Structures are given as C-alpha cells and as structure tokens.
Amino acid sequence: MSRPRSYDEPSVLSGAMQAFRRDGYRGVSIRDLEDATGLKAGSIYNSFGDKAGLFDAAFEHYNKVVLGGRVDRFAPAAAGISGLRDLFISLMHEPNGESHGCLITNSAIELDRDEQTYRHVCTGMDILFEVFLNRLAAAQQDGSLRAGTDPVLAATKLLALYQGLLVLVRAGRDTQALERLVAAEFHELETYHDARPAQQDIQA
Amino acid sequence: MSRPRSYDEPSVLSGAMQAFRRDGYRGVSIRDLEDATGLKAGSIYNSFGDKAGLFDAAFEHYNKVVLGGRVDRFAPAAAGISGLRDLFISLMHEPNGESHGCLITNSAIELDRDEQTYRHVCTGMDILFEVFLNRLAAAQQDGSLRAGTDPVLAATKLLALYQGLLVLVRAGRDTQALERLVAAEFHELETYHDARPAQQDIQA
DNA sequence: GTCATTCTAAAATGCACATTCAAAAACAGA
DNA sequence: TCTGTTTTTGAATGTGCATTTTAGAATGAC
Numbered sequence: 001m002s003r004p005r006s007y008d009e010p011s012v013l014s015g016a017m018q019a020f021r022r023d024g025y026r027g028v029s030i031r032d033l034e035d036a037t038g039l040k041a042g043s044i045y046n047s048f049g050d051k052a053g054l055f056d057a058a059f060e061h062y063n064k065v066v067l068g069g070r071v072d073r074f075a076p077a078a079a080g081i082s083g084l085r086d087l088f089i090s091l092m093h094e095p096n097g098e099s100h101g102c103l104i105t106n107s108a109i110e111l112d113r114d115e116q117t118y119r120h121v122c123t124g125m126d127i128l129f130e131v132f133l134n135r136l137a138a139a140q141q142d143g144s145l146r147a148g149t150d151p152v153l154a155a156t157k158l159l160a161l162y163q164g165l166l167v168l169v170r171a172g173r174d175t176q177a178l179e180r181l182v183a184a185e186f187h188e189l190e191t192y193h194d195a196r197p198a199q200q201d202i203q204a
Numbered sequence: 205m206s207r208p209r210s211y212d213e214p215s216v217l218s219g220a221m222q223a224f225r226r227d228g229y230r231g232v233s234i235r236d237l238e239d240a241t242g243l244k245a246g247s248i249y250n251s252f253g254d255k256a257g258l259f260d261a262a263f264e265h266y267n268k269v270v271l272g273g274r275v276d277r278f279a280p281a282a283a284g285i286s287g288l289r290d291l292f293i294s295l296m297h298e299p300n301g302e303s304h305g306c307l308i309t310n311s312a313i314e315l316d317r318d319e320q321t322y323r324h325v326c327t328g329m330d331i332l333f334e335v336f337l338n339r340l341a342a343a344q345q346d347g348s349l350r351a352g353t354d355p356v357l358a359a360t361k362l363l364a365l366y367q368g369l370l371v372l373v374r375a376g377r378d379t380q381a382l383e384r385l386v387a388a389e390f391h392e393l394e395t396y397h398d399a400r401p402a403q404q405d406i407q408a
Numbered sequence: 409g410t411c412a413t414t415c416t417a418a419a420a421t422g423c424a425c426a427t428t429c430a431a432a433a434a435c436a437g438a
Numbered sequence: 439t440c441t442g443t444t445t446t447t448g449a450a451t452g453t454g455c456a457t458t459t460t461a462g463a464a465t466g467a468c
Contacts, residue, residue, distance in 0.1 A: 004436090030426060160372055164363070167313065207466085210416080233454080
C-alpha cells in the first residue's frame with residue numbers, strides 16, 4: 001500500500017561502494033553518489049538517512065559480497081594454502097589500471113577509530129584473519145603446512161602482508177616484485193625445506 | 205630590507221605535519237592549521253602559497269626529519285639487521301595511544317596518485333626500501349644474514365610488512381601480537397637455522 | 409627618521425558541500 | 439476510481455571551507 005522503491009539495492013550499494021573505494025569517504029560527495037548510484041540526493045537521504053548511512057551499508061555490502069566472494073572464489077577451505085596464495089596474487093591484478101582499492105585498508109587509514117563505521121574495518125580484518133588461520137590450521141592437520149610453523153603467527157603475518165601489499169599496490173609499486181614476494185612467502189609456508197643454502201651461495 | 209618572518213619554520217612544519225598525520229590532508233582545515241602552526245591563514249598563504257603547498261613542505265619535512273631521524277636513531281648502518289628490528293618494533297610504540305600515523309602510508313592511501321605531492325610517498329618508500337636493502341646486503345657480506353636469503357626479496361618483504369604493520373596499528377590491532385610477528389620475522393632473517401622442527405612438533 | 413618592502417591580521421568572498429523541504433508522482437488496497 | 443502512503447524530484451538552506459583582499463604593523467637600508 002505504498003509506492004515501491006524503483007531501484008535495485010545491490011546495484012546501488014555496488015555503485016556507492018566503488019566510488020568510496022576509489023576516492024575514500026571524504027573524497028566522495030553526495031553529487032558523486034548521485035552519479036554512482038543513479039539515485040537523487042533526496043532518495044539517498046530517504047533510503048539511507050545520510051551519507052554515513054549509505055557508506056555503512058556499502059561497507060557491509062563490501063565485506064559480505066566482495067570480500068566474502070573473493071574468499072569463496074580463490075580460497076575456499078578445499079583450496080588450502082594454495083588458495084590463499086591465489087587470493088594474494090589476485091590483489092596485484094585489479095582490473096586494468098583501475099585500482100579499486102580495498103575498503104578495509106583504506107578506511108582503516110582514513111576513518112577515525114571511534115566512529116561507528118569503524119566496526120566494519122575490524123570485522124573485515126577479523127574475517128581475513130580467521131580465514132587465514134583456518135586454512136593454515138587445516139594445512140597443519142593434513143601435513144601441507146611446513147613443520148614448525150605456528151598458524152597464529154603465520155596468520156598474523158599474512159594479515160600484515162595483505163594490508164601492506166594493498167598499500168604498495170595503491171602506491172603504484174612494481175607489481176611483479178610484489179608477486180615474487182607472495183610466491184616466496186607461500187613457498188616458505190607450504191614446502192618442507194631446510195635452510196641449507198645452495199652450493200653457489202655458500203661459496204660466493 | 206624588509207620585515208622578517210616572526211615564526212620558526214621547523215616548528216611550523218612540525219605542527220602542520222602532526223595535524224596531517226593524525227587527520228589526513230582532507231581532514232585538516234585551514235582553521236586547524238592555524239591552531240597547529242600558530243600562523244594566521246594569511247601568513248600561511250603568504251608563506252606556502254596554499255594548503256597543498258604547506259602539506260608539501262610538511263611532507264618533505266617528514267621524510268627528512270622524522271623518517272630520516274628514525275633511521276639514524278634505530279637503524280644506522282652499524283646496527284645491522286638488529287637495528288632494523290628496533291625500527292620495526294618502534295612502530296608499535298607510538299607515544300601513549302596518540303597514534304600519529306605515518307604520513308607515507310596514510311598519504312599513499314588518501315592521495316591521488318597523479319597529484320604532485322604523491323612524489324613524496326614514492327620518495328619515502330624508496331628511502332625505506334634502500335635502507336632495508338643496504339642493511340641486508342651488508343649483513344650478507346658479514347655473514348649475519350641467514351644464508352640463502354635474497355636481499356632484494358627480503359627488502360621488499362620488509363617494505364610490505366612495514367606498511368602493513370602501520371595499517372594494523374592504526375586499526376587498533378593487538379600490538380603484542382604484532383611485536384611477536386616482528387620478532388619472528390627478524391629471527392628468520394638473522395639466524396642460521398634449518399627447518400627441522402622440534403621433536404614434539406613432529407609427533408603432534 | 410624616512411622609505412620601501414614584506415609580513416601579519418581580520419574581515420570578506422565565493423564556492424562546494426551535506427542536508428532539508430515541498431510538491432508531484434507512483435503505487436497498493438479498498 | 440478513490441485514498442493513503444511512500445518514493446521521487448528539484449529547488450532551497452545553511453554551513454564550512456579554501457582563498458583573496460585590504461589595511462595595518464614591523465623591519466632593514468639609507
């Protein structure tokens with residue numbers, strides 16, 4: 001018994017999300033959000049309360065759909081440590097030059113820690129940490145984790161590496177070097193190897 | 205043959221820098237900068253051209269004085285890898301709760317890559333990378349680097365870790381866990397050790 | 409002391425922004 | 439078809455911002 005909304009919520013959230021990822025919360029105006037969502041300012045306020053409300057909804061959407069989707073696609077439980085590596089490598093392959101940016105990393109820096117919305121930052125990091133820890137612990141069980149590796153420590157390391165990579169990618173650092181780094185780090189996690197260096201390294 | 209400036213340039217830059225570190229470029233208004241520097245808006249414009257000009261000068265000051273000072277204090281060439289570790293540990297000990305933030309990391313995220321000022325981000329990262337690489341290469345020479353470690357790869361890893369830690373610190377993550385991570389990473393770099401796990405780990 | 413020059417102070421300008429308002433339009437139920 | 443409710447729209451509002459301007463104060467050179 002009332003006029004129904006004429007827009008598609010997921011696509012509105014997706015548009016807003018993209019704008020926020022690219023330009024940050026402060027860098028996006030209501031005007032920009034009109035273009036990004038297709039909604040007029042009035043409708044935005046009617047539907048989401050205010051700019052912060054839309055940001056909040058977009059962030060929730062990001063954690064659920066984008067982050068969750070990436071995990072499901074690249075690093076499902078069955079994919080083990082190798083799936084985690086794929087997830088990391090994908091960070092260096094954002095669609096052509098179009099650096100979307102990670103809403104978690106970017107908001108961790110931009111937002112004030114005692115804002116309401118900051119909880120999404122913490123949630124996102126918790127999700128990542130738990131996925132890392134879960135896969136590493138499972139790998140430890142089935143023997144595919146290098147012996148002697150502490151899963152909690154390794155998960156912490158992966159979380160830091162993840163955030164750091166996103167900063168460096170956004171800064172335009174050489175992505176090939178970063179890919180080599182990821183390859184090396186996961187090689188260290190996955191395979192059993194002692195530290196005895198190759199002969200030429202000893203003699204050099 | 206003219207009126208001299210009545211302010212102390214380093215302290216003006218230091219004040220502005222602190223404001224920008226805490227709240228970001230967009231988060232600081234000219235009004236805020238008046239308080240942070242002690243200068244009136246007119247003087248700021250007279251001396252630095254505009255807000256971006258002051259930011260530029262403050263960023264240069266950051267790279268030279270703050271970043272350079274930290275390297276000299278914690279990780280001079282003589283301190284080797286151990287000095288690098290001290291530098292990293294210091295990231296988790298910013299003055300009481302007062303998270304100043306790193307202007308390089310924060311600006312890498314907030315600024316647009318094709319702005320003039322972004323060069324300071326690149327310069328800062330280059331400085332860090334070169335310091336890391338230099339200390340690691342020296343350690344390789346004198347045998348204090350774990351055999352088989354590639355200095356370039358390790359320096360890349362440290363750069364990513366450095367940026368990632370700053371993101372996580374700003375996000376309010378448990379700093380003790382992060383310190384354990386740093387300790388473990390540097391342990392891996394410094395000491396010779398094979399990967400043979402302790403007995404209890406094999407049997408578990 | 410006077411002059412030229414540069415700095416400071418304070419108000420003024422104009423713009424972009426987030427937000428609100430009021431009117432019109434679109435639907436659901438009767 | 440009529441009614442009530444909600445969405446949409448486009449204009450209006452007011453605030454905060456970066457920046458400019460203007461007038462006055464301070465200094466060095468002579």
